[in-house]
Amino acid sequence: MNISAIILAAGQGTRMVSNKPKILHQILGKHLVEYPIDVVQKSGAEKICLIVGHMAEDVKKTIGEGVEYRLQSEQLGTGHAVMQAIDFLSDDEEVIILCGDTPLISYESIDKLKSFHLTHNHDVSVLSAIVENPFGYGRIIRNSDENFLRIVEEKDANIKEKQICEINSGIYMFKSNSLKYALSKLTNNNVQKEYYLTDTIEILFKDGYSIGATSAVNVDDILGVNSREQLAMATNIMKDRINKKHMKQGVTLIDPISTYIEPDVVIGQDTIIEPNCIIKGNTEIGSNCCIGYNTKIDNSNIKDNVNIEISVILKSTIGSGTKVGPFAYVRPNSVIGKNVKIGDFVEIKNSTIDDGSKASHLTYIGDADVGKNVNFGCGTVVVNYDGKKKHRSTICDNAFIGCNTNLVSPVVVNENAYIAAGSTITKEVPQDSLAIARQKQKNIENWSNRKR
Known part of the structure; x- marks a missing residue:
């Protein structure tokens, strides 16, 4: 059995009041359309077609080569959008159809729809939802045996039908041959002169095809994003889902409401995340860590037993047992070893710092390779930029760098050297030597009296 997916993503989304397509807005670091893409991939879709229209080239450039694209140059309805993918559809396969502005759709709901569809061998299966206020949605009409009869839109529903709380989500699974047949019969005989995908279900029903409906696992799964307000609502729902997942896996979140963790983050058990933390991208955090409040970590690898206080870490690696902060700034491409101390107001940039080294406060280390057990005194600066080029320095094992030292790159400080x-x-500092590079102190007596 082959499964494909068609994701409708051609609309402009005017209610977003934005210069970019609605589906390229983000929730917790991922574009809206990436969420349904990920879900159908996880559900077994071997190929995915994105129907694009408004600012299509921007969408293609952003989403990339992981999916196929078909252009809907005129937005003439959901059925018309699917028609653009006729050549994408193979014979005798199953096709999931959903919208690109439904970022909350879960794998569990799509998997339930797939299982229901295949078990009953339906030509089309509709994902429905039970809601408290169904106003504005198409209603799922069932017979006395609870079998699917039809979908009735709000404007066409009678008083009794409007009381039904089971609604159409706009997410379907079709047999491809049945979908092709229904699309060939589809017309735009309506006020809007558009081709509606829901009309394909009526076509199939009238022609005796098998149709069923099953409800989503969670009503939030079907929520679409059409405005900034709905974007904020969806963000909060997704944030809550992600935070609960981590807590179930043994992570302590002191204040989940103020904690923002993006979907692809991995956190080990018994790690504590304090309030107001933001953890982004493909970050991995080990076990038994403490991530202190007001910390931001982006696309970084934090090993076990690390303690971070009020700091920013970007695209870097922090070794086990290391302490960072408070107020430290670890910039991209830095690799910090085990049991290292990166203290308050220390900035690390594009550098490697080996095990056991310390930069306890007020230090800048940029474009440097630092060995084991090196000590940086307060106020040390690696002077890596000459106004045109960046240069790299090397500080070898067991070096001791005194306070307020400038290391003008490129320079080498060899093993066991003191500065x-x-x-x-x-200039290079030899092994086991002491380097002193400062002018001899000179005292001028009575100078201040003469000055006054």
């Missing part, structure tokens, strides 16, 4: 406080180092 006196207040030095500006421009």
Whole structure:
């Protein structure tokens, strides 16, 4: 059995009041359309077709080559959108159809729809939902045996039908041959002169095809995003889902309401996340860590037993047992080893720092390779930029860098070397030596009296 998916993503989304397509707005770091793409992939779709229209080239550039594209140059309804993918459909396959602005659709609901569809061998299966206020939605009409009869739109429903709380989600699973047949019969004989996908269900029903409906696992799964307000609502729902998942897996979130964790983040058990943290991208955090409040971590790898306080870590690796912060800034392409101390107001950029080294406060280390057990005194600066080019320095194992030292790159400080406080180092420092690069102190007596 082959499964494909068609995702409708051609609309502009005027209620977003935006210069970019609605589906390219984001929830927790992922574009709206990426959520249904991920779900149908997980559900077994071997190929996916994205129906694009408004700013199609921008959508293609953003989403990339993982899906196929078909252009709906004129937005003439949902049925018309699916017609653009006729050549995408193979014979004798199953096709999931859903919208690109439904980021909350879950794997569980799509899997339930798929199981229902295949078990009953329906030509089309509709994903429905039970809602408290069904106003504005098409109603699922069933017979006395609870079998599907039809979908009635709000404007066409009678008083009794309007009381029905089971609604059409706009998510379907078709046999491809049945879908092709229904699309060939589809017309635009309506006030809007559009081709509606829901009309294909009526066509199939009248011609004796097998149709069924099953409800979503969670009513939130079918919510669409059509405005900034709905975008915020969907973000909060997704945030809550993600946070609950991590807590079920043994992560402590002190205040889930103020904690923002993106969907692809992995966190080990017994790690504590304090309030107001933002954890983004493909970040992996190990076990028994403490991520202190007001910390931002983006696309980084944090090993076990790490303690981070009020800091920013971007596209870097932090080794086990290391302490970072408070107020540290670890910039991209930095690799920090085990049991390292990166203290308050320390900035690391594009550098490697090996096990056991310390930069406890007020230090900048940029474009440097630092060995084991190196100590940076307060106020040390690796001077890596000459105004035109960046240069790289090397500080070897067991070096001791005194306070207020400037290391003017490129420079090498060899093993066991010491640098006196207040030095500006421009030449290589030999192994086991002491480097002093400062002018001899000179006192001028009575100078201040003469000045006054």
